[in-house]
Amino acid sequence: MSFSDIEFAFFLPLVLLTFWCVPRRAAAQNLFLLGASYLFYATWSLTLLPLLVASTLVDYALARYIDTHRPANRSEDTPAVRSARRRVRVALAASLVWNLGLLCWFKYVGFFATALNELLGLFGLASALPVLELALPVGISYYTLIKLGYVFDVYLGRAKACRNLLTFATFVAFFPQIVAGPIVRGRDLLPQYEKPRSVTPAALRAAALLFLVGYVRKAYVSDVLALNLVNPIFAQPEQYSVLAHWAALLGFAGQVYCDFAGYSEMAIGCAAFFGVALPVNFDRPFLSRSLFEFWRRWHITLNQWLFDYIYNLLTTSRGWFRGRLDVGLMLVFLASGLWHGAAWGFVIWGVLHGVGLVINRRWDVFYRGLCRKDRVWVKRRKTRSYAVAAWALTQIFFVLTLLPFRVPGWEPLVVFTTGLVSSAGQALVEVPGLTTYFGLACCALFLGAEHLLAFEPFRRLGATFFRLPAPARGLVYGLVVVFLVVFLPPAGGAFIYARF
Amino acid sequence: MAEEQTPPEDPRGWREIATLVAVALAVVVAAELAVRRVVPDEPPIPEVADGVADLEAGNPELLILGSSHARSFYAVVDRLEPGRAVVVPAEGGTFQVFDWILQHRLSPLIEARTPAGAKVRDRLERLVLVTTYWDMCPAEYAHFEGNLPARSWTFDHYAADVLRDGMDPLNRNFVQARFKQIFGFSLLARERGELPTALREALQPPDRDARFEHRIAVRRDEIEGVEYDVCWDPAGRAAFDAIVDYTQAQGLELTVVLFPLLPATITPKAQATTLARYAEWVKQRAATEGFQVVDMTLGGPLERDDFELDCDHVTPAGNERFAEWALGGPLRILHAEGAR
Numbered sequence: 001m002s003f004s005d006i007e008f009a010f011f012l013p014l015v016l017l018t019f020w021c022v023p024r025r026a027a028a029q030n031l032f033l034l035g036a037s038y039l040f041y042a043t044w045s046l047t048l049l050p051l052l053v054a055s056t057l058v059d060y061a062l063a064r065y066i067d068t069h070r071p072a073n074r075s076e077d078t079p080a081v082r083s084a085r086r087r088v089r090v091a092l093a094a095s096l097v098w099n100l101g102l103l104c105w106f107k108y109v110g111f112f113a114t115a116l117n118e119l120l121g122l123f124g125l126a127s128a129l130p131v132l133e134l135a136l137p138v139g140i141s142y143y144t145l146i147k148l149g150y151v152f153d154v155y156l157g158r159a160k161a162c163r164n165l166l167t168f169a170t171f172v173a174f175f176p177q178i179v180a181g182p183i184v185r186g187r188d189l190l191p192q193y194e195k196p197r198s199v200t201p202a203a204l205r206a207a208a209l210l211f212l213v214g215y216v217r218k219a220y221v222s223d224v225l226a227l228n229l230v231n232p233i234f235a236q237p238e239q240y241s242v243l244a245h246w247a248a249l250l251g252f253a254g255q256v257y258c259d260f261a262g263y264s265e266m267a268i269g270c271a272a273f274f275g276v277a278l279p280v281n282f283d284r285p286f287l288s289r290s291l292f293e294f295w296r297r298w299h300i301t302l303n304q305w306l307f308d309y310i311y312n313l314l315t316t317s318r319g320w321f322r323g324r325l326d327v328g329l330m331l332v333f334l335a336s337g338l339w340h341g342a343a344w345g346f347v348i349w350g351v352l353h354g355v356g357l358v359i360n361r362r363w364d365v366f367y368r369g370l371c372r373k374d375r376v377w378v379k380r381r382k383t384r385s386y387a388v389a390a391w392a393l394t395q396i397f398f399v400l401t402l403l404p405f406r407v408p409g410w411e412p413l414v415v416f417t418t419g420l421v422s423s424a425g426q427a428l429v430e431v432p433g434l435t436t437y438f439g440l441a442c443c444a445l446f447l448g449a450e451h452l453l454a455f456e457p458f459r460r461l462g463a464t465f466f467r468l469p470a471p472a473r474g475l476v477y478g479l480v481v482v483f484l485v486v487f488l489p490p491a492g493g494a495f496i497y498a499r500f
Numbered sequence: 501m502a503e504e505q506t507p508p509e510d511p512r513g514w515r516e517i518a519t520l521v522a523v524a525l526a527v528v529v530a531a532e533l534a535v536r537r538v539v540p541d542e543p544p545i546p547e548v549a550d551g552v553a554d555l556e557a558g559n560p561e562l563l564i565l566g567s568s569h570a571r572s573f574y575a576v577v578d579r580l581e582p583g584r585a586v587v588v589p590a591e592g593g594t595f596q597v598f599d600w601i602l603q604h605r606l607s608p609l610i611e612a613r614t615p616a617g618a619k620v621r622d623r624l625e626r627l628v629l630v631t632t633y634w635d636m637c638p639a640e641y642a643h644f645e646g647n648l649p650a651r652s653w654t655f656d657h658y659a660a661d662v663l664r665d666g667m668d669p670l671n672r673n674f675v676q677a678r679f680k681q682i683f684g685f686s687l688l689a690r691e692r693g694e695l696p697t698a699l700r701e702a703l704q705p706p707d708r709d710a711r712f713e714h715r716i717a718v719r720r721d722e723i724e725g726v727e728y729d730v731c732w733d734p735a736g737r738a739a740f741d742a743i744v745d746y747t748q749a750q751g752l753e754l755t756v757v758l759f760p761l762l763p764a765t766i767t768p769k770a771q772a773t774t775l776a777r778y779a780e781w782v783k784q785r786a787a788t789e790g791f792q793v794v795d796m797t798l799g800g801p802l803e804r805d806d807f808e809l810d811c812d813h814v815t816p817a818g819n820e821r822f823a824e825w826a827l828g829g830p831l832r833i834l835h836a837e838g839a840r
Contacts, residue, residue: 006675007667043662043666473520474523474524475527479527481527482527488692
């Protein structure tokens with residue numbers, strides 16, 4: 001069951017009403033939320049629930065062990081400290097092996113076996129490795145990172161290990177975030193679970209609005225783009241014109257953004273109903289003027305995780321990686337690509353973004369050099385034309401790199417990429433007509449308005465709306481609901497990021 | 501664990517939320533009323549559950565099972581002696597669906613016995629199976645697999661399926677159907693997904709003749725086109741045989757009715773291929789297994805005006821004509837012995 005499924009319309013109100021009837025004690029609230037979260041998870045797969053439970057128990061125990069045995073003074077070099085250091089390192093390694101081992105087993109073993117077999121085939125050797133087709137446990141990519149981040153934080157002394165198993169299990173399994181994030185940090189979230197939660201009218205209002213916006217984004221904008229534009233054109237690109245190819249590619253950027261940003265907003269809104277504040281995951285990424293800015297605005301929690309636990313740890317370590325920022329960037333985005341899925345398209349996507357960020361970093365270094373030589377370069381950087389060029393370059397790069405992300409296989413990739421320049425096809429959309437164009441215009445309006453709200457006159461306009469009397473706002477919300485009921489595509493798609 | 505904390509009360513805030521919700525609800529209600537003025541509110545169609553309830557409440561002699569075409573038999577039932585027949589219409593059904601309904605929904609009632617061991621429904625003597633060639637299409641071709649959970653399952657079937665497979669697109673149909681049932685009073689909820697078309701048509705009625713011609717062309721393609729190649733689904737045949745076996749095991753007579761199609765949709769090619777092969781196959785099975793076949797595919801009284809715009813289902817007036825004709829002729833056997 002995902003947030004836009006019909007079952008959730010029954011599940012959420014029931015769980016929410018019961019939750020607020022539960023005695024307002026942290027233990028009681030956590031016990032109820034854990035039960036509801038496991039039930040939610042079981043609706044995806046009952047057989048894979050024990051894996052989540054076992055995984056939680058292992059990391060709870062390892063983090064406790066690390067916390068208990070971590071030397072108080074890490075700079076001391078006595079035999080006792082060395083032994084303690086060794087023990088906690090072993091515990092950290094055990095957590096890494098356990099978490100990454102499970103992730104690799106379920107997500108990558110088939111991919112690597114296929115790749116190796118193909119490689120052996122190139123040399124004329126018989127492919128011998130069996131290719132396992134395992135069901136990917138829902139949310140494993142997310143809860144693995146959540147738990148790993150927590151164990152790292154405990155190891156690095158950034159956080160204390162959670163002493164209460166119920167609290168920790170609730171933190172890991174909390175149903176709004178288990179399937180597709182945001183990838184939360186123990187040090188931010190665990191304190192919230194340790195206290196009884198309550199909700200204020202203002203928080204409830206904000207949560208409901210966020211949930212509604214997320215729902216519109218996913219169930220309307222993302223699905224309308226997918227059904228009316230992206231899916232038909234990507235399925236048979238040869239029938240469509242060059243303009244249609246570009247429209248589909250831009251549409252896919254909008255679709256994937258609305259799909260995941262919508263999910264994240266629904267997750268954050270849903271968590272807030274239960275008095276839990278989850279971190280923001282998207283911040284208008286299409287306004288970004290550099291790739292670094294883009295990745296600070298898109299899937300924020302994943303990128304923070306990758307930079308905190310891979311990039312920073314490597315580039316500030318004492319070993320070979322120290323100071324090798326370009327290598328760090330490449331590794332981060334290779335990991336990001338692989339995290340998104342076990343397919344060459346994702347690997348290529350990751351490599352492209354790694355290279356893009358390296359170029360972006362080197363350009364920044366080069367430009368800073370220019371600025372130091374002549375202050376006129378500082379002024380140039382602040383001009384509108386520089387901003388527009390930087391924005392266009394960033395966005396075009398992002399959109400084009402979505403191709404290997406969306407198109408499976410080399411041949412279709414070449415066909416679609418060629419279609420961006422020249423195509424024998426004439427069609428613009430699959431079903432030309434008022435319904436299609438109205439739907440696409442509404443999507444463009446939504447995305448445009450959302451991004452314009454970042455700019456001052458529009459921001460003031462947005463703020464004015466919230467100062468309107470309650471009946472006026474209620475009227476608008478009612479109209480949004482009616483619009484959704486009338487125009488929502490009847491067969492919406494699954495969340496893209498729930499598959500990762 | 502920290503002790504209980506009382507949240508700060510903010511009566512103004514709660515009042516504001518109540519106002520927001522009330523006004524938003526009022527807008528939805530106003531939209532519902534506005535839509536009702538434009539889009540006709542058609543009564544819900546009878547479903548499997550209605551047929552099962554009728555069987556549960558009665559002790560009929562005839563059980564009429566079929567797809568949406570079985571709904572035409574309500575006019576037939578109205579002409580029979582009260583309580584003589586029960587109709588179980590499965591919207592979008594195929595033989596696999598009929599078999600499932602028979603095994604899971606009807607057989608407990610058919611086989612129910614009193615504490616003394618006598619059959620509760622001891623008058624039941626005949627099963628009338630209302631079919632067309634379509635019922636032998638494989639489920640993946642007919643795209644009707646979702647209709648079984650939506651229209652035939654009970655909560656127990658849903659729960660068992662979820663426990664076995666988790667929530668999936670198939671069992672989601674059950675929840676969607678229940679959602680529509682719960683909000684059945686609302687056109688907005690019931691017609692979700694269809695409203696833009698319904699509104700457009702209500703405001704700008706389509707040319708009925710043009711649409712009819714278009715649908716006739718589509719139906720001709722359907723019947724004579726790719727379908728006859730795929731109408732020989734092994735699962736469909738097995739389901740048909742299971743129905744025959746079941747009726748024989750229960751000592752019931754079986755009558756298979758090949759329901760009339762709109763004559764304009766039947767091309768010579770369709771007649772010689774899809775329809776002929778289907779009818780021959782059913783008749784061969786009848787010869788082997790000893791059941792009765794009434795082939796009404798052609799030659800009935802129904803004409804163009806007796807069919808709905810979909811060129812497949814019969815209008816209420818057409819149903820009356822059909823019932824009159826059928827009971828006076830090919831389905832005379834449905835009358836009680838003394839009334840024939």
